[in-house]
Amino acid sequence: MALPNPALSQVPTGYKYGWHDAEKPLHIFKKGLNAEIVAEISRIKGEPKWMTDMRLKAYRHFEARPMPTWGGDMSGIDFQDIFYYVTGTDKAVQSWDDVPDYIRRTYDRLGIPEAEKKYLAGVGGQYDSEVVYHNIREDLEKQGVIFLGTDQALKEHEEIFREYFGTIIPANDNKLAALNTAVWSGGSFIYVPPGVHVELPLQAYFRINTENMGQFERTLIIADEGSSVHYVEGCTAPTYSTASLHSAVVEIIVKKGARVRYTTIQNWSHNVYNLVTKRAVAYEDAVMEWVDGNLGSHLTMKYPSIYLLGERAHGEVLSIAFAGDGQHQDAGGKVIHAAPNTTSLITSKSISKGTGRTSYRGLVKVYPGCAKSKSTVRCDALILSDEARSDTYPYMEIDEEDVTIGHEATVSKVGSEQLFYLMSRGLSEAEASAMIVNGFIEPIVKELPMEYAVEMNRLIQLQMEGAVG
Amino acid sequence: MAPSGFATGLRASDVSPGTVRVVELDGRSLCVGLTEDGEWGAIDNVCTHDGGVLGEGELDGDLVECPRHGGRFDLFSGRVRALPPVVPVKAYRVTLDGDEVVVELP
Amino acid sequence: MSVQAPAAAIDAAAIAAISERLGEPDWLRDRRAAWWARAEATPWPTGLEEEWRRTSLTELPRDAALALDPPSLRFALDPDLAAAGVVFSDLREAVREHPELVQRHLGETTTLTSHAHFWALAQAAWTGGTFLYVPAGVTVDRPLIAHLSQPAGATAYLPLSLVVAERGSSVTLLEEISSPDGEASWFGGIADVRIGPEARVRYANLQLLGDGAWHIGAQRVEVAQDAEVTTLNAEIGSSVTKLGLDLRMVGTGGTSRLLGLLAAGDKQHIDINSVQDLAASHTTSDLLYLSALYDEARAAFYGVTKVRSEAKGTSSYQECRNLLLSPNAGAEPIPVLEIETNDIVRCGHGATAGAIDPIQRFYAQSRGLSADEAEIMIVRGFFEQVVAQIHSEPIRERVLDALAGRIGSDAEAAA
Numbered sequence: 001m002a003l004p005n006p007a008l009s010q011v012p013t014g015y016k017y018g019w020h021d022a023e024k025p026l027h028i029f030k031k032g033l034n035a036e037i038v039a040e041i042s043r044i045k046g047e048p049k050w051m052t053d054m055r056l057k058a059y060r061h062f063e064a065r066p067m068p069t070w071g072g073d074m075s076g077i078d079f080q081d082i083f084y085y086v087t088g089t090d091k092a093v094q095s096w097d098d099v100p101d102y103i104r105r106t107y108d109r110l111g112i113p114e115a116e117k118k119y120l121a122g123v124g125g126q127y128d129s130e131v132v133y134h135n136i137r138e139d140l141e142k143q144g145v146i147f148l149g150t151d152q153a154l155k156e157h158e159e160i161f162r163e164y165f166g167t168i169i170p171a172n173d174n175k176l177a178a179l180n181t182a183v184w185s186g187g188s189f190i191y192v193p194p195g196v197h198v199e200l201p202l203q204a205y206f207r208i209n210t211e212n213m214g215q216f217e218r219t220l221i222i223a224d225e226g227s228s229v230h231y232v233e234g235c236t237a238p239t240y241s242t243a244s245l246h247s248a249v250v251e252i253i254v255k256k257g258a259r260v261r262y263t264t265i266q267n268w269s270h271n272v273y274n275l276v277t278k279r280a281v282a283y284e285d286a287v288m289e290w291v292d293g294n295l296g297s298h299l300t301m302k303y304p305s306i307y308l309l310g311e312r313a314h315g316e317v318l319s320i321a322f323a324g325d326g327q328h329q330d331a332g333g334k335v336i337h338a339a340p341n342t343t344s345l346i347t348s349k350s351i352s353k354g355t356g357r358t359s360y361r362g363l364v365k366v367y368p369g370c371a372k373s374k375s376t377v378r379c380d381a382l383i384l385s386d387e388a389r390s391d392t393y394p395y396m397e398i399d400e401e402d403v404t405i406g407h408e409a410t411v412s413k414v415g416s417e418q419l420f421y422l423m424s425r426g427l428s429e430a431e432a433s434a435m436i437v438n439g440f441i442e443p444i445v446k447e448l449p450m451e452y453a454v455e456m457n458r459l460i461q462l463q464m465e466g467a468v469g
Numbered sequence: 470m471a472p473s474g475f476a477t478g479l480r481a482s483d484v485s486p487g488t489v490r491v492v493e494l495d496g497r498s499l500c501v502g503l504t505e506d507g508e509w510g511a512i513d514n515v516c517t518h519d520g521g522v523l524g525e526g527e528l529d530g531d532l533v534e535c536p537r538h539g540g541r542f543d544l545f546s547g548r549v550r551a552l553p554p555v556v557p558v559k560a561y562r563v564t565l566d567g568d569e570v571v572v573e574l575p
Numbered sequence: 576m577s578v579q580a581p582a583a584a585i586d587a588a589a590i591a592a593i594s595e596r597l598g599e600p601d602w603l604r605d606r607r608a609a610w611w612a613r614a615e616a617t618p619w620p621t622g623l624e625e626e627w628r629r630t631s632l633t634e635l636p637r638d639a640a641l642a643l644d645p646p647s648l649r650f651a652l653d654p655d656l657a658a659a660g661v662v663f664s665d666l667r668e669a670v671r672e673h674p675e676l677v678q679r680h681l682g683e684t685t686t687l688t689s690h691a692h693f694w695a696l697a698q699a700a701w702t703g704g705t706f707l708y709v710p711a712g713v714t715v716d717r718p719l720i721a722h723l724s725q726p727a728g729a730t731a732y733l734p735l736s737l738v739v740a741e742r743g744s745s746v747t748l749l750e751e752i753s754s755p756d757g758e759a760s761w762f763g764g765i766a767d768v769r770i771g772p773e774a775r776v777r778y779a780n781l782q783l784l785g786d787g788a789w790h791i792g793a794q795r796v797e798v799a800q801d802a803e804v805t806t807l808n809a810e811i812g813s814s815v816t817k818l819g820l821d822l823r824m825v826g827t828g829g830t831s832r833l834l835g836l837l838a839a840g841d842k843q844h845i846d847i848n849s850v851q852d853l854a855a856s857h858t859t860s861d862l863l864y865l866s867a868l869y870d871e872a873r874a875a876f877y878g879v880t881k882v883r884s885e886a887k888g889t890s891s892y893q894e895c896r897n898l899l900l901s902p903n904a905g906a907e908p909i910p911v912l913e914i915e916t917n918d919i920v921r922c923g924h925g926a927t928a929g930a931i932d933p934i935q936r937f938y939a940q941s942r943g944l945s946a947d948e949a950e951i952m953i954v955r956g957f958f959e960q961v962v963a964q965i966h967s968e969p970i971r972e973r974v975l976d977a978l979a980g981r982i983g984s985d986a987e988a989a990a
Contacts, residue, residue, distance in 0.1 A: 061539070070625075167551040170539025279552065307552060338555040367556060368902070383917030386884070392912040398928040401899035407910070407926045413917035 058171035058181035153189030168251035187217035192227040223258040252280035267296035284310030305334035308342035323356030332362035352388035434464040474571035491524030500524035509563035510544035518554035614695035626689035639731040660710040669706035690819035704734035725754035784812040800826030820849035824858035835864030838981035839872035868904035893924035
């Protein structure tokens, strides 16, 4: 199926306007990938040799590994047709007029402020949260919390960075992880010292650097013993990206007694392939929660995972997937129980509409020796139209006897009686459907920070009205 | 020859520093390695994650990297240093008897 | 006494020789040859396929000599039924006595990709199997029972069972498959069950193969308009079982129930993959597979419920529950849904794995039962959900009896 064609060419603005940084060799602005480009990316960033070596080795793995044969249809990805390193200003969309219609309409309907619209669409300029961001940073520094862009973190905190980087998701874990390890740029680095509780959710949104829109973000979060932090990325409003491949890697370490929640709401424009590897390890008495909302992109393949490595660790994955016309959300979660008395909960709610397709793909694995562990997986799918499709692929590998493992799934449509009842109360069919769909996803939406929840509900309403996308 | 050791059939001079090899010994499959620092170690050859052959992987410092998904094990203790494996592998002491590489099996 | 073919001699010549020995008509000889060509053209599973990832075939005794002359099945059939046109005999005998019936119904049906090679092989090289034909409107009250016994020795035995129930008919068939304990052997029996409009069929397969047996079985069940089928597979024996279940709801209003009971111990490996293909509107398909796993046994289940876009108003549920009764037992239940329409009445699945609830155990033991007795009672209670759905009493008794061997009997526990 042909993807919507971003209106503009991918020539960086700098080049078009004749601006050109004499230090940067021109060849970096070509498409395609090879070892020289990988080395050049590292050189431009001024990285230590070990990181350069790691990137080059990862590139070798990327070349050698075949693409996965399962999941969505990735035949539309041409790895040589991508810019692998573009600086912030180059990424900017030429003009507001080039932003696809459906995105502009959604912004209007959602009432997004002017400046924010431009920021989300990547249309030059900077979002004026600069001041807010600085204040937050000061507070955090006082507590000893490190919250930086990943590039900066590598420079300023090399030791701790090196200790953990690539230990949760090694380069050779899968082809896309290898690609990310080779060309990563941007992302967040967070370290929370023992016993520190970060009250305010940390948001990537507030970081000015435009690597927010990054194709190959690399995030590393370390919550030391007894600490807690909530990290939020993305937003419900559609995010326009000219880059068609987004392949991020997120590694999280939750130490003894610590607690981390990582919330993502993704609503990439419909030209994007969003293939992400996210994995966390939770030690004794630790809690890890992934809240994952997949609304956009042409194809998303994402299975946030939790390895429960210490006794009484607990992991949760709350996942919402919405697939409209031509979209395929292939998402879910994986939990690996590797210690006794560990517990996990995976809740997935998916909605497919028009010709959309949602697939839940998950794994619960229990190693021998993990006595008294419990896991519950609950997947519910709502199919809103006759041409939509829903799949469920729940894998289970249970090698310990003294456990309680359960999985339940249902697939349903909007009940005609339900609809009739609501419509008889004066709601239009679209309004009634929206209400039912919002009710369906309510258990997960209520876990989102409020402004996201509100936007999510409004977005569903717009989708149901067929007013957008 | 060490009292409880098994000759691997490997000659120390044949193994480059910073590499690992597969050795079949006494019904066991082992991954034997020589670090850049000149130390010998051996661990079980099968990765506990998905059955990858560790002896066909790479040696990075003291860590053996599984060729299948990049999991890492310490060559001397067998402990996991990078996911996706979570279960450690057994490690064995290695000594040299002249040029002969010898592994002590229990 | 049965005659074995020389080892590794399943080839076009051997297939032709089978036909020759049995004095088969040309149409059958040609059919076998065509299926053999298909078998050759269909690849052996590599182990990378989703359905084969959990079971390796490297130890399957591929060179086992083909049992060319397994004992003929002797069936007792009520003369009234025979007079009404019911045929219940060994398939070889049916070819001789009712050639036109067999020729008409021994069709070209293919099955799941996972078992395609084995289906084609059995269609080419079958020796023996059950033929059951029930004419329109005829009801067979008493359950019919067929025993398919594999001759002793390292043999390969591929019986083909064909069941045809014409419009409005009703019949219950139990096939018991067995082989002696001891050497490695290969049982590759297939069953092709066709249920005509408004017919009702109950098909049960009780697997009691020997402890060295490799069971690569396939069942294909096709359900026409407003017809009804219940199948039951009780897996108790074998060293390794890989069973493929292909259920096709092709007529509107049809209903199906797929029941399974697995009781495995030692180092048994039981792997079942199923497809419930709802291809017609207003059809129902429910699956319930229960397993009790002891010692180092392992059960894998990969079941796909597929609701096609043209099948409106369907109702389906898939449930797989595993009771783990020892630290080294393991289970991998994977219920998959592929739903292509939103016009569904009901659709879901559930899977569980775990030990007996300690409270249940405590309760049973506090009633004076020993630990062993309590466990047996609880496992029997666990299986009751399926057992209660076996309407035919003789079959139910037979299944319970067979299960007792694996889960223990009250008498044993009390001893």
